[in-house]
Amino acid sequence: MxxxxxxxxxxxxxxxxxxxxxxxxxxxxxxxxxxxxxxxxxxxxxxxxISRIAALAGVTVSGKTVTIGAATTHHDVATNAKLAKACPALTHLASHIGDPQVRHKGTIGGSIANNDPAADYPAAMLALDATIITNKRKVQASKFFTGLFETALKDGEIVTGVSFTAPAKAGYAKFPNPASRYAIAGVFAAKGKDGVRVAVTGAGENGVFRSKEMEAALAKKFEAPALDGIKLSASDMMGDLHASPEYRANLVAVMAKRAVAAANG
Missing domain, CATH: 3.30.43.10 (Uridine Diphospho-n-acetylenolpyruvylglucosamine Reductase, domain 2)
Structure with missing residues (x-):
């Protein structure tokens, strides 16, 4: 020791x-x-x-604006009634992270700050066009996640919460590792006032990313069949003992359809 x-x-x-x-x-x-x-x-x-700092925990829903404190546990995100009405896709996502022990201890802020390439929350933040709030500034999710386990956080900067506008529709689907429950491939699809955003986790060689091709198809018609025929390049996918790049590319397409189907109820 x-x-x-x-x-x-x-x-x-x-x-x-x-x-x-x-x-x-x-x-x-x-x-x-x-x-x-x-x-x-x-x-x-x-x-x-920082787990005992009360100001960092809790979910607030004001109209269409959702704010979640960084120290809010996955369990509390999953079981918040107001959030379930505003963005059920996010409560669904949180309810499938790890196991009960992990969900009662792990926090949304920790997940975002760590930016594990197979974590669930980064995909949600990117698809929801969320704002990551720190003790020094506010950063759009599109500029916050910069690579594998890398973020825009600077020395001494602490994630204090996230904020986003509740989407009109959203859904999340993942193919989980049977042991860790991390995503081998996960897709969060959201339709809001600014259009459609599709974010992928667990598969990208450089971590979480948006699929512009899927977004363009779903912008025309936000239904799962709109994704028929779309094939992602395996050259941008990671490969490991759980899945090859080619397998992950196919999984992303399958999960995307499931996410859109979930979004449409």
Whole structure:
């Protein structure tokens, strides 16, 4: 074992200050950081726990505007009644993350900040054209996710929440890894006042991405058959022991149709 200094932040400002201590890392649900520390893939000198900061938790729905605090657990996102009416696709997504233990500890802010290429929330944020709110600024999702495990976050910057306009229709479908429940391929499709957006997770070689080809087809007719004949290039897909690039390319097409079907009820 190696020593680590544990700090429980009392506020976002306090957390930002504590982050300046050595090689400090934020801790909320710890679903990614703790396993990384166990395998020595991460060895921070300090842990700054933000899970008890009340201002960072909760879901607010005001008209069509949805705001979710970064420390809100997957379980709380999945079971929020107001959110289920405003954007049922997002509550459905949250209800299928990991297992009950993960859903009760993991948080939306942690998932977004980590930007795992197989995580569910990044696809939702991109498709919903969400705004990622930090302690220093607001960043559009299209500019926030920059690559595998990479985001636009700067040193000392903390994700405090997300905000988006509830879409007219939205749906999410994924083919999960049977063990981890991460997406081998997942598609979030949303239709809003600014058009159709389709985001893919679990399959892209560079992480979450939008499918312009699918968006163009669905803009003409937001129905699953509109995607017939669309084939994505395997050259942009990742390959591993779970699925080849070619298999993932096909899965994305299948999941996209299921997502649109779900969006249409």
């Amino acid at each position: 190696y020593s680590v200094n544990y700090h429980r932040a009392s506020s976002v400002a306090d957390a930002a200050k504590l982050l300046k201590s050595g090689d400090a890392k934020l801790l909320s649900g710890g679903m990614t950081l703790i396993p990384a520390m166990k395998t020595r893939l991460a060895a921070p000198s300090d842990l700054v726990d």
